[in-house]
Amino acid sequence: MSDFPSWAARIQARTESVLSTLLPSVDVAPQRLHTAMRYSILGGGKRVRPLLAHAAGELFGSHADKVDYAAAAVEMIHAYSLVHDDMPCMDDDDLRRGKPSCHKQFDDATALLVGDALQSLAFQTLARPELCKDAQQQMKMIHLLAIASGSRGMAGGQAIDLASVGISLTQQELEFMHIHKTGALIRAAALLGAYCAEAPEDSRLQALDRYAKCIGLAFQVVDDILDNQADTATLGKTAGKDAENNKPTYVTILGLARAKEFARELHTEALDSIAPFGADGQRLAQLADFITERSF
Ligand code: GRG
Numbered sequence: 001m002s003d004f005p006s007w008a009a010r011i012q013a014r015t016e017s018v019l020s021t022l023l024p025s026v027d028v029a030p031q032r033l034h035t036a037m038r039y040s041i042l043g044g045g046k047r048v049r050p051l052l053a054h055a056a057g058e059l060f061g062s063h064a065d066k067v068d069y070a071a072a073a074v075e076m077i078h079a080y081s082l083v084h085d086d087m088p089c090m091d092d093d094d095l096r097r098g099k100p101s102c103h104k105q106f107d108d109a110t111a112l113l114v115g116d117a118l119q120s121l122a123f124q125t126l127a128r129p130e131l132c133k134d135a136q137q138q139m140k141m142i143h144l145l146a147i148a149s150g151s152r153g154m155a156g157g158q159a160i161d162l163a164s165v166g167i168s169l170t171q172q173e174l175e176f177m178h179i180h181k182t183g184a185l186i187r188a189a190a191l192l193g194a195y196c197a198e199a200p201e202d203s204r205l206q207a208l209d210r211y212a213k214c215i216g217l218a219f220q221v222v223d224d225i226l227d228n229q230a231d232t233a234t235l236g237k238t239a240g241k242d243a244e245n246n247k248p249t250y251v252t253i254l255g256l257a258r259a260k261e262f263a264r265e266l267h268t269e270a271l272d273s274i275a276p277f278g279a280d281g282q283r284l285a286q287l288a289d290f291i292t293e294r295s296f
Contacts, residue, residue, distance in 0.1 A: 001282060001283070004283075004286040004287075004290065008290070011047065011050060011051050012047045014064075015071060015072065016047075018068045018071075018072050020038075020042055023041065023042070023121070026038060032106065032110060036102055036106045037114050039105060039106075040079050040082070041075065041079040043097075044097035046294070046296075047075065049074045049075055050071035050075055051287055052189040052193065053070050053190065054071060055193070056194045057196050057197070059277060059283070060194040060200050061198075062193060062195075066132065066196040067196045069128055070126065070189075071189065072122075073122040073126040074122070074185060074189045074192060077119060077122045077145065077148075077149045077154070077185060080118035080119045080122070081154055081158070082096055083096075083103075085158070086101035086102065086103060087103050087108060087111055088103070088108065093238050094238070095232065095238050096236070097236050098236035119149070122145070126142050132196070141195050144188055144192065144195070145192065147184075148184040148187065149184070149188075152180070153180055153184035153188075154182075154185050157177050157180030157182065157183075158181055160180065164177065164247065165245055168248060169248040170253075171250075171254065174248055174253055178216075178220040179216070179217065181220075182223070183216030186212055186215065186216035186219060187216055190208055191205065194208055207273055207276050207277065208274070208284075210269075211274045211288070215287070215288050217266050218263050218266035218270065218288070218291055219291050220250070221263040221266065222294060225256065225263065226294075227241060227242050227243075227249065228242070228251045228256065236296060263292050267288055267289075270288045271285055
């Protein structure tokens with residue numbers, strides 16, 4: 001097995017190339033929209049969700065060419081969510097991935113359409129005939145991504161987030177919000193990677209899902225810590241946004257030391273969840289380390 005940094009670099013490069021192929025060229029009309037879509041999704045981001053989809057896919061014996069489509073679909077949903085999240089009507093942020101956010105580089109209407117079009121392209125990609133031989137399994141995958149990104153998943157979590165500005169939440173309420181806003185798509189990425197295999201076993205899917213739930217939450221706890229601790233240049237987005245927007249975070253609710261401890265506990269629970277996979281779960285374990293130890 002190759003070392004984690006080489007593997008991650010390979011998947012990140014692969015994801016970039018697949019996304020570039022799937023996105024309409026800047027020469028195709030409407031050119032401004034296609035330019036803005038490519039600006040928003042290419043050339044940046046850690047690609048955590050594609051890494052997860054591929055790690056899960058490798059564990060379940062999925063063909064990497066199929067996982068490419070599932071990973072790209074999830075990354076399109078993720079990119080759309082960031083474009084909309086940065087708009088003045090939401091988090092109002094001028095910086096994303098170290099460059100002007102989409103509505104700053106283009107305009108609000110274009111940013112709105114970029115999100116809409118990326119969302120449609122995500123489902124178009126997941127519905128590709130070459131993704132899966134079993135139509136019923138493919139319907140399950142489309143259903144899974146729709147739930148994870150809709151009002152009972154990411155968009156719902158975002159609605160709770162917007163409504164929680166200036167309000168004090170309990171840890172349980174904060175957890176409910178993040179399980180939806182960030183966690184749902186992270187879980188979907190892992191499960192879709194596994195679903196690209198023929199007949200994935202239920203008990204193995206459940207273990208993977210428990211792992212993904214833990215690292216999804218750990219991802220958010222670490223995000224809150226970084227927002228509080230890191231600087232804008234390192235993050236590539238405006239640091240201290242949560243405090244500026246008067247938003248409850250794990251740092252404000254638990255304090256910095258306890259938030260760090262909570263991230264470690266979730267990391268341990270994630271590793272316990274994949275213990276049944278033995279040495280085959282090593283890539284997922286490395287990914288859990290990467291997510292909890294990241295600095296941007
Ligand atoms: C607009 C429907 C809608 C949803 C927005 C995910 C989200 C919901 C908003 C993003 C706000 C935010 C900063 C959440 C914290 C966790 C998070 C998703 C961070 C960004 O994800 P990374 O770190 O980004 O994976 P990169 O740039 O690496 O892809």
